[in-house]
Amino acid sequence: MRPVLVVEDVRKYYGRVAAVDGVSLTIEEESVVGLIGPNGAGKTTLLDIISGVVRPDTGRIKLVTGEGEVDLTGRPISYITRMGVSRAFQIPNVFSGLTVLDNLRTALIASRRLYTRPTRSYEALPGVDEEAHRLASLVGLEDRVEVEASSLSHGERKLLDIAMALTTKPRVLLLDEPTAGLSAVEKGRIVELIEGLKRRGIPMLVVEHDLDVVFSVSDRVVAMHEGKVLVEGKPEEVRSDPRLRVAYFGE
Amino acid sequence: MKPSDYWALVLVFALLAVAPALAGPFYTRLLATGILYGTAAVGFNVLFGYTGLLSFGHAMFWGAGAYTVAIGMVKMGLSFPASLALSLLVVGVIALVTGFLSLRHTRIYFAMLTLAFGQLLYAIALKWRSMTGADEGIYGVPRPLGDVVLYYYLILGVSLVVLLALLRILKSPLGLAFRSIRDNPFRAEVVGYPVNRLRLLSYTISGLATGVAGSLYAPLQTSVNPEALYWTFSAAIVFMAILGGSRVFIGPFIGGLLYVFIQDTAMGVTEYWLLATGVTLGALILLLPEGIVGYIWRRLGGRLE
Ligand SMILES: Nc1ncnc2c1ncn2[C@@H]1O[C@H](COP(=O)(O)OP(=O)(O)O)[C@@H](O)[C@H]1O
Numbered sequence: 001m002r003p004v005l006v007v008e009d010v011r012k013y014y015g016r017v018a019a020v021d022g023v024s025l026t027i028e029e030e031s032v033v034g035l036i037g038p039n040g041a042g043k044t045t046l047l048d049i050i051s052g053v054v055r056p057d058t059g060r061i062k063l064v065t066g067e068g069e070v071d072l073t074g075r076p077i078s079y080i081t082r083m084g085v086s087r088a089f090q091i092p093n094v095f096s097g098l099t100v101l102d103n104l105r106t107a108l109i110a111s112r113r114l115y116t117r118p119t120r121s122y123e124a125l126p127g128v129d130e131e132a133h134r135l136a137s138l139v140g141l142e143d144r145v146e147v148e149a150s151s152l153s154h155g156e157r158k159l160l161d162i163a164m165a166l167t168t169k170p171r172v173l174l175l176d177e178p179t180a181g182l183s184a185v186e187k188g189r190i191v192e193l194i195e196g197l198k199r200r201g202i203p204m205l206v207v208e209h210d211l212d213v214v215f216s217v218s219d220r221v222v223a224m225h226e227g228k229v230l231v232e233g234k235p236e237e238v239r240s241d242p243r244l245r246v247a248y249f250g251e
Numbered sequence: 252m253k254p255s256d257y258w259a260l261v262l263v264f265a266l267l268a269v270a271p272a273l274a275g276p277f278y279t280r281l282l283a284t285g286i287l288y289g290t291a292a293v294g295f296n297v298l299f300g301y302t303g304l305l306s307f308g309h310a311m312f313w314g315a316g317a318y319t320v321a322i323g324m325v326k327m328g329l330s331f332p333a334s335l336a337l338s339l340l341v342v343g344v345i346a347l348v349t350g351f352l353s354l355r356h357t358r359i360y361f362a363m364l365t366l367a368f369g370q371l372l373y374a375i376a377l378k379w380r381s382m383t384g385a386d387e388g389i390y391g392v393p394r395p396l397g398d399v400v401l402y403y404y405l406i407l408g409v410s411l412v413v414l415l416a417l418l419r420i421l422k423s424p425l426g427l428a429f430r431s432i433r434d435n436p437f438r439a440e441v442v443g444y445p446v447n448r449l450r451l452l453s454y455t456i457s458g459l460a461t462g463v464a465g466s467l468y469a470p471l472q473t474s475v476n477p478e479a480l481y482w483t484f485s486a487a488i489v490f491m492a493i494l495g496g497s498r499v500f501i502g503p504f505i506g507g508l509l510y511v512f513i514q515d516t517a518m519g520v521t522e523y524w525l526l527a528t529g530v531t532l533g534a535l536i537l538l539l540p541e542g543i544v545g546y547i548w549r550r551l552g553g554r555l556e
Pocket residue numbers: 014017018019020037038039040041042043044045046
């Protein structure tokens with residue numbers, strides 16, 4: 001399989017804490033990589049580095065496209081997004097003063113670079129509203145489109161955040177604990193969504209605490225501990241690796 | 252029926268169009284000043300209310316517009332339209348340069364930088380005697396169409412064009428981009444907006460609108476002096492926007508109209524009119540944080556942006 005995203009030996013220190021301490025990993029075409037590890041292992045920091053939110057102290061991030069390799073290291077966040085690396089947040093991060101529909105519209109307008117279109121109304125952009133409604137129903141928010149995001153429940157905000165990440169037609173999708181804090185119904189919807197995206201061949205890096213979810217959706221699993229990759233391999237190999245128990249529960 | 256930005260604008264301008272028939276020359280001139288203040292405040296609010304950046308230096312655009320038109324007409328012998336075009340150019344360049352430098356920061360540091368640039372321009376106007384007439388300013392700026400009432404209609408027409416253009420921009424995808432940046436600049440960056448460039452664009456549009464209003468002010472007064480650039484006028488613009496309400500398009504415009512009349516009345520009854528406006532602002536923020544128009548708008552079932 002051809003690689004799509006390559007992370008090479010990245011490191012990030014916060015003072016003397018090595019949040020990420022020399023991690024390399026590759027996400028291949030049409031594959032899902034599950035990223036697990038106890039709290040504080042450095043999973044979110046790794047996503048921050050890939051999406052350009054945090055600049056690594058060392059190491060490189062490369063995106064492989066049809067036209068060749070693109071070095072994403074140190075590039076602006078908006079550039080990385082427009083290159084097709086899309087991200088949803090562990091703590092849902094949406095435009096709380098805008099309606100659900102406007103959240104999706106603005107994300108579509110940004111990623112499609114329609115923001116300088118001199119259209120009379122942003123509500124009348126061809127294709128945008130259809131896509132916004134499609135994404136809203138994809139995550140089950142079709143009845144909530146006119147609601148301001150600040151009045152959504154935690155779970156709904158999480159769903160909206162994920163839907164916004166899908167507005168870019170991502171080449172790679174980074175999901176940070178997509179089911180955390182969701183109800184059983186919402187959780188089921190997200191697992192279904194991830195499986196649907198996987199069938200469509202969208203490569204994903206999924207950080208997830210629910211190990212049943214991770215082991216069922218992932219083609220490969222990477223377990224991190226204290227900033228380093230501890231175990232890596234097929235789900236069944238990682239699941240039975242004794243080092244994993246040590247990382248999660250101590251000796 | 253919910254209130255609409257377009258209809259509110261049409262209604263207000265229709266009333267302003269008949270006003271000179273009822274008001275004498277004194278009040279017509281006062282209203283003309285109010286229209287210009289209001290237009291300047293709506294321009295300011297593109298940046299403040301819609302993009303979430305508080306400028307404390309908008310007098311710099313107002314004053315630069317007023318001075319450029321005065322210099323163009325008095326010192327360079329240009330026609331009014333040519334002076335206005337020159338003024339747009341000058342204001343645009345000032346906006347791009349000061350915006351580029353100030354927008355490295357947001358929040359209070361941004362406000363302080365815009366204040367500093369405003370004061371820098373004020374200092375230049377005070378010192379550059381041959382060009383600006385120093386503290387005396389420039390006198391004898393010809394008023395196009397001569398008569399105050401005719402000029403009033405020119406002001407009304409140009410202001411309407413400026414406001415319609417701003418409203419159109421704010422309803423377009425760019426307006427949604429500005430509001431997204433106001434709401435959550437980090438998320439805006441993550442969905443793919445080039446946040447810094449869009450902030451500079453908003454700043455420049457905002458400065459140009461305020462600059463046009465200032466440009467029309469010099470011929471109305473037939474003079475300009477450094478007060479047009481002084482920081483207290485920057486503060487007055489902030490006041491107008493909050494007085495009317497920064498979350499409704501027409502809010503700051505009404506704020507500008509009200510401000511002129513508050514100032515005129517307060518100046519007539521007390522020498523402490525600055526104190527009086529200060530107390531009004533304080534009371535208003537405590538009692539009606541969404542501004543006068545914002546309050547009415549919400550009562551009528553309108554949505555605050
Ligand atoms: N902005 C920050 N400043 C200081 N320390 C941080 C910061 N972000 C993360 N850390 C630290 O880095 C380590 C990894 O955190 P994080 O990447 O959030 O882990 P995970 O997502 O695996 O729970 C933790 O020890 C955390 O306290």
